[in-house]
Amino acid sequence: MNKTYLRAGFVVCIDNSDYQTTLERHKSYKVLEAEDAAADGDLRIVDESGEDDLYSAARFVSIEAPSEVQKSLQAAS
Numbered sequence: 001m002n003k004t005y006l007r008a009g010f011v012v013c014i015d016n017s018d019y020q021t022t023l024e025r026h027k028s029y030k031v032l033e034a035e036d037a038a039a040d041g042d043l044r045i046v047d048e049s050g051e052d053d054l055y056s057a058a059r060f061v062s063i064e065a066p067s068e069v070q071k072s073l074q075a076a077s
Contacts, residue, residue, distance in 0.1 A: 009030075009031050009062060009063075010028050010029065010030060010031065010062070010063050010065060010070070010073055011028065011029055011031055011043065011045070011060035011061060011062050011063060012026060012027065012028050012029075012060060012061050012063055013025050013026065013027055013029060013059060013060055014026075014059065014060065014061055015058070015059040016059070019047075019055070019059075021048065022047040022048050022049055022053070023045075023047055023048065023055070023059070024048065028063065028073060029045045029046060029047065029060070030045070030046045030073070030074075031043050031044065031045060031060075031062075032044040032045075032046065032052055034054075037054050038057075040054075041056060041057050041058070042054040042055060042056060042057060043055055043056075043057050043060060045060075
């Protein structure tokens with residue numbers, strides 16, 4: 001697994017199959033730190049319900065956004 005999944009940050013959903021109500025494809029999501037989740041290949045994501053839940057890391061791609069975009073994403077989440 002990519003080590004960027006082990007720290008908090010942002011990812012983009014690339015697969016929302018079976019989770020259409022809680023995940024939107026091509027949308028960015030905040031990742032919360034959760035080493036126990038990462039050990040299992042999961043990410044703790046703040047989803048469309050506004051709550052955090054575990055999802056397979058394979059459903060997401062991590063992104064490196066410029067600092068201004070990161071600030072904006074942090075404020076929006």
